[in-house]
Amino acid sequence: xxxxxxxQGRDGQLIVVSRDLTRAVRxxxxxxxxxxxxxxxxxxxxxxxxxxxxxxxxxxxxxxDLDTTALHSPLPRTYHWAxxxxxxxxxxxxRQARGAEMPETFWTDPLxxxxxxxxxxxxxxxxxxxxxxxxxxxEGELAVIVDDVPMAVSPERAAxxxxxxxxxxxxxxxxxxxxxxxxxxxxxxxKPASSFSPIAVTPDELGDAWRDGRVHLPLTVHLNGExxxxxxxxxxxxxxxxxxxAHAARTRHLGAGxxxxxxxxxxxxxxxxxxxxxxxxxxxxxxxxxxxxxxxILHGEMKTPFLRFGDRVRIEMYDRxxxxxxxxxxxxxxxxxxx
Amino acid sequence: xxxxxxxQGRDGQLIVVSRDLTRAVRxxxxxxxxxxxxxxxxxxxxxxxxxxxxxxxxxxxxxxDLDTTALHSPLPRTYHWAxxxxxxxxxxxxRQARGAEMPETFWTDPLxxxxxxxxxxxxxxxxxxxxxxxxxxxEGELAVIVDDVPMAVSPERAAxxxxxxxxxxxxxxxxxxxxxxxxxxxxxxxKPASSFSPIAVTPDELGDAWRDGRVHLPLTVHLNGExxxxxxxxxxxxxxxxxxxAHAARTRHLGAGxxxxxxxxxxxxxxxxxxxxxxxxxxxxxxxxxxxxxxxILHGEMKTPFLRFGDRVRIEMYDRxxxxxxxxxxxxxxxxxxx
Numbered sequence: 001x002x003x004x005x006x007x008q009g010r011d012g013q014l015i016v017v018s019r020d021l022t023r024a025v026r027x028x029x030x031x032x033x034x035x036x037x038x039x040x041x042x043x044x045x046x047x048x049x050x051x052x053x054x055x056x057x058x059x060x061x062x063x064x065d066l067d068t069t070a071l072h073s074p075l076p077r078t079y080h081w082a083x084x085x086x087x088x089x090x091x092x093x094x095r096q097a098r099g100a101e102m103p104e105t106f107w108t109d110p111l112x113x114x115x116x117x118x119x120x121x122x123x124x125x126x127x128x129x130x131x132x133x134x135x136x137x138x139e140g141e142l143a144v145i146v147d148d149v150p151m152a153v154s155p156e157r158a159a160x161x162x163x164x165x166x167x168x169x170x171x172x173x174x175x176x177x178x179x180x181x182x183x184x185x186x187x188x189x190x191k192p193a194s195s196f197s198p199i200a201v202t203p204d205e206l207g208d209a210w211r212d213g214r215v216h217l218p219l220t221v222h223l224n225g226e227x228x229x230x231x232x233x234x235x236x237x238x239x240x241x242x243x244x245x246a247h248a249a250r251t252r253h254l255g256a257g258x259x260x261x262x263x264x265x266x267x268x269x270x271x272x273x274x275x276x277x278x279x280x281x282x283x284x285x286x287x288x289x290x291x292x293x294x295x296x297i298l299h300g301e302m303k304t305p306f307l308r309f310g311d312r313v314r315i316e317m318y319d320r321x322x323x324x325x326x327x328x329x330x331x332x333x334x335x336x337x338x339x
Numbered sequence: 340x341x342x343x344x345x346x347q348g349r350d351g352q353l354i355v356v357s358r359d360l361t362r363a364v365r366x367x368x369x370x371x372x373x374x375x376x377x378x379x380x381x382x383x384x385x386x387x388x389x390x391x392x393x394x395x396x397x398x399x400x401x402x403x404d405l406d407t408t409a410l411h412s413p414l415p416r417t418y419h420w421a422x423x424x425x426x427x428x429x430x431x432x433x434r435q436a437r438g439a440e441m442p443e444t445f446w447t448d449p450l451x452x453x454x455x456x457x458x459x460x461x462x463x464x465x466x467x468x469x470x471x472x473x474x475x476x477x478e479g480e481l482a483v484i485v486d487d488v489p490m491a492v493s494p495e496r497a498a499x500x501x502x503x504x505x506x507x508x509x510x511x512x513x514x515x516x517x518x519x520x521x522x523x524x525x526x527x528x529x530k531p532a533s534s535f536s537p538i539a540v541t542p543d544e545l546g547d548a549w550r551d552g553r554v555h556l557p558l559t560v561h562l563n564g565e566x567x568x569x570x571x572x573x574x575x576x577x578x579x580x581x582x583x584x585a586h587a588a589r590t591r592h593l594g595a596g597x598x599x600x601x602x603x604x605x606x607x608x609x610x611x612x613x614x615x616x617x618x619x620x621x622x623x624x625x626x627x628x629x630x631x632x633x634x635x636i637l638h639g640e641m642k643t644p645f646l647r648f649g650d651r652v653r654i655e656m657y658d659r660x661x662x663x664x665x666x667x668x669x670x671x672x673x674x675x676x677x678x
Contacts, residue, residue: 082455253458258457
């Protein structure tokens with residue numbers, strides 16, 4: 001099943017979207033918002049699935065042509081947004097860029113930070129930033145939405161609470177990160193509002209690409225119309241989504257609608273090294289920090305700048321037949337103009 | 340004006356509470372929840388104020404006797420919960436306990452971490468913990484609720500967005516903090532669900548105790564019925580609430596209902612030292628980590644244990660005439676029993 005939220009009101013308006021992303025149906029008789037649906041998932045999901053089947057069969061009444069630019073992120077806001085960093089190749093590279101070693105425990109104990117869930121960007125909304133000097137970067141990721149998860153859940157049981165999957169652009173301000181991490185309290189100003197793919201899908205929608213709690217497909221990232229990366233999201237995700245959900249719930253209950261992210265998708269190179277740019281035959285990257293570190297390793301200096309005002313970022317994922325699964329995150333970076 | 344939420348449904352049911360906390364009125368015709376009220380504050384607050392005036396005058400229809408144990412936290416969940424650490428005496432002490440120096444920049448750049456807002460505890464709800472080995476601690480604090488705050492707001496303008504004030508118990512798991520901070524991503528599992536005072540009040544309700552964006556009154560903390568602290572919340576708060584709100588909004592808009600905390604209220608001693616326990620004539624503490632550090636400084640070892648199952652914590656604030664302003668956070672620590 002594929003779900004989305006029309007960009008209306010603070011929580012959007014829930015719609016069911018056809019598998020090919022061309023048609024949709026409003027479902028106010030079932031749930032006004034995705035938040036309402038996830039809070040009552042066991043009861044409401046079967047009713048939404050019925051409409052989804054009708055929609056794909058061309059039998060749904062009141063279906064309309066979908067304009068994905070009219071969509072907000074599936075959850076325009078949420079009470080809990082926690083982002084892991086499960087691709088340790090990314091962690092190794094960004095730490096190398098800061099001159100920091102990666103502790104051995106990182107292979108067994110997930111990294112995760114708490115983000116602000118109050119004001120997500122729509123998938124095609126401008127990324128407003130105060131200054132290019134903040135080192136504006138994208139981070140292409142996957143994320144899951146869970147229903148109510150009890151404290152101290154096991155990874156095995158956590159898997160049952162994963163109801164939806166989507167893509168994320170976890171916008172990061174690299175210039176602010178070293179100072180914030182030095183203070184010891186983790187990211188805060190360096191992680192402004194994130195955006196999500198227009199469509200969220202149930203795991204079954206991914207077929208056998210959803211296995212071991214991971215999405216085994218490449219994530220495609222374009223910068224200003226040129227392919228920047230298509231790293232595989234499956235094999236190098238050291239911690240699965242169920243493991244990340246269990247980590248988040250170790251000392252607290254998670255409320256329905258909590259979003260848990262994977263961290264930046266990143267593959268090491270075939271030689272075990274940091275991986276090559278697309279232009280050099282590699283799979284590329286899903287954030288600029290990595291290519292900059294690779295440039296430093298290979299050529300002695302970082303050449304690629306961070307994002308500048310006017311730059312455009314596109315993040316998408318295709319199934320094996322070339323169909324977009326989640327629709328595209330497609331955003332331009334602009335200077336913030338205070339009102 | 341004083342507002343609260345009956346513990347019904349995920350977001351509670353908004354009520355207006357009399358100044359003396361004895362009577363209340365349901366207000367579904369104005370707003371079902373406090374979240375709804377804060378999202379439409381400029382329109383709805385005057386209507387709520389009218390009912391508040393009637394209630395205090397004994398003129399409100401449908402008023403009922405208030406049982407504060409029937410209340411949830413004013414916002415049972417929120418989209419943004421960020422906690423500063425504005426009492427640097429606390430920061431110095433807990434860092435000293437870890438053997439870490441406090442950088443000079445801490446006097447000019449606020450510390451703040453992002454917490455999970457999805458599952459707050461009610462003010463009299465048990466604090467469930469998996470293990471006493473986690474080093475369960477209270478942190479008595481103040482917090483404010485804001486309406487929509489634009490990105491990059493100045494502290495001067497941020498002040499206008501502060502709509503409500505309340506108390507917090509920012510439960511902390513001290514045993515998990517060093518490991519988490521060493522990973523560099525800040526607090527996560529070490530900051531389980533917080534609880535808030537049953538009543539939230541508009542700043543004008545504090546009279547001249549609300550000035551310079553701070554609450555100039557002592558915070559009273561009891562442990563198992565004995566007074567543990569009554570530190571002054573005003574003078575040693577290095578950053579005001581407007582400064583903390585502006586810090587939180589530097590790179591993102593804050594959505595209505597965002598909660599910004601002060602950090603653990605803490606006073607240095609008259610001699611500039613770490614401050615004495617109540618039993619020794621000092622103002623005491625609002626967390627156990629501080630008394631433990633003081634014991635280590637004065638006697639060479641920490642004697643006071645962290646909270647144990649069965650321990651009870653009470654946090655309250657009184658006006659100059661001895662009236663409870665916010666009602667009490669009054670919680671027992673219990674072992675978590677997975678269902």
